[in-house]
Amino acid sequence: xxxxxxxxxxxxxxxxxxxPPPEPFPDPAIWWSPEVPRPPSELEPLYNRRLGxxxxxxxxxxxxxxxxxxxxxxxPLQSQIVKRGELIVEVWARPARGVRQAVVRVTLRRDGRAxxxxxxxxxxxxxxxxxxxxxxxxxxxxxxxxxxxVPTDPAWSQPRSxxxxxxxxxxxxLCVDGVSWDVTLLVSGQARHLRxxxxxxxxxxxxxxxxxxxxxAAGRDPRFDAVLPRGTDFSRQAAAYQxxxxxxxxxxxxxxxxxxxxxxxxxxDEPPPENVSPPSGS
Numbered sequence: 471x472x473x474x475x476x477x478x479x480x481x482x483x484x485x486x487x488x489x490p491p492p493e494p495f496p497d498p499a500i501w502w503s504p505e506v507p508r509p510p511s512e513l514e515p516l517y518n519r520r521l522g523x524x525x526x527x528x529x530x531x532x533x534x535x536x537x538x539x540x541x542x543x544x545x546p547l548q549s550q551i552v553k554r555g556e557l558i559v560e561v562w563a564r565p566a567r568g569v570r571q572a573v574v575r576v577t578l579r580r581d582g583r584a585x586x587x588x589x590x591x592x593x594x595x596x597x598x599x600x601x602x603x604x605x606x607x608x609x610x611x612x613x614x615x616x617x618x619x620v621p622t623d624p625a626w627s628q629p630r631s632x633x634x635x636x637x638x639x640x641x642x643x644l645c646v647d648g649v650s651w652d653v654t655l656l657v658s659g660q661a662r663h664l665r666x667x668x669x670x671x672x673x674x675x676x677x678x679x680x681x682x683x684x685x686x687a688a689g690r691d692p693r694f695d696a697v698l699p700r701g702t703d704f705s706r707q708a709a710a711y712q713x714x715x716x717x718x719x720x721x722x723x724x725x726x727x728x729x730x731x732x733x734x735x736x737x738x739d740e741p742p743p744e745n746v747s748p749p750s751g752s
Contacts (some may be wrong), residue, residue, distance in 0.1 A: 477583045493568060494735055512606040515577040515585040519551035528552070529731035532654045532663040534562070535589060540575055541599055542589045547656065554736065555580040559620050561683040562652040563698060566668060569594035572697045574687045576609070580616050584609040587695035590697045603693045616682040626655060626662045632721040634671050634714065647714045649698075653679050660733040674711030675721060677704035 482670040509517055521527065527548070536546035550558060556579055565730045572590040579585075585608050592600035609617075649666025653676055666672040671679070687701040688695060695701065714720070 471522050476699035480566050481691075487713045499568040510606075511583070512585055513579045513587075514545060514552055515579060515583075515587075516545075516552070521551060523736075524737040526660055526734040527549070528656065528661055528734055530654070530656070530661050531731040532560075532652060533660075534652075541597075543593070543602065543604055544575060544589065546571070546586060547575075547654065550577075551658065552595055552656055552658050556658065557617070557621060558654075559679065559683045560619065560656070561680060563684075564650045564652075565697070566648050566650065570697050572694065573752055574683050576617060576686045578614065580615075584614045584617060585685075586686040588690070588694060590694045603691055605694060607690060613686050616678075616685065616695040620679055620682055621655060621657055623676075623678050625653075625664060625679055628664065628675060628721055629723040629727045631661055631665050631727040632672060634669055634674075635720050636679040636714065637718040649673075651676065651680065653683070655679075661731055663730065670707045670710035671719070672711075672712040673704065674709065674714075677708040677711070677749040680704055693731065711744055 491697075497587045501511035511517070526531055530548045532547070534547065536548055539546040547558065547560060552558060556576060556706055561573065563574075565571070569592050570590065571593040572588070572600045574586065574588045577587075586605065589599070589602060591602035594600070610671050613693075650668055651664075651666045651673060653664050666676055681702045684698060688698070718731050
């Protein structure tokens with residue numbers, strides 16, 4: 471009897487050590503067919519846009535691959551479909567010292583609403599973005615007005631990549647302590663991209679664009695603000711650019727300059743997409 475008791479006790483102990491039986495796998499059909507809720511406009515302002523019958527994708531050439539956008543929690547700019555009267559302004563900030571980076575994307579829809587998606591994080595050393603800070607918010611009217619002026623800024627007629635010619639020769643900027651900037655403007659049928667090193671005159675040439683975009687994100691999260699401690703203040707850089715022009719200097723195409731991506735035909739207006747609500751009062 472004692473032998474049977476020992477065997478039963480041993481089997482019970484083994485069962486306890488093995489733990490509970492594994493749970494069965496879920497139904498594959500249910501696993502791959504979940505209900506996907508519609509994201510809010512703050513997260514995806516242009517959700518579920520599709521190219522129309524006569525529309526072509528707008529070429530994007532700003533050096534940011536679609537996969538990198540996804541690592542930062544953003545829809546690739548290459549997949550964004552912008553209609554007449556809409557725009558996207560995107561700014562990438564890359565400080566020369568350290569691995570902290572930031573990206574700000576501002577979307578203005580033709581229903582009059584505008585949204586900011588901003589990210590900050592450590593772009594180094596791991597496949598994912600470390601300590602990522604996310605901002606997704608709708609803009610107030612006072613922040614929308616400067617965005618409407620961005621497409622008419624004279625900066626978009628400048629070369630994509632530049633060096634500073636002070637009148638006696640050109641000098642390439644060496645970004646040792648500062649921030650390098652990439653700015654992209656996407657409107658219906660066309661995209662423009664500018665890259666500026668941390669030279670004050672270079673950055674000053676796009677000061678208004680930077681102020682409008684970064685101003686949409688500043689003040690919403692102190693962790694984001696710590697990456698760009700000067701916020702929207704580009705007065706020093708703007709003054710340096712004006713001094714350059716006033717002294718007979720200019721920005722000339724750099725060695726890495728290349729043509730902007732081509733424009734594509736814009737088809738006639740179509741009814742507003744489902745995710746765009748009519749302006750209030752209409």
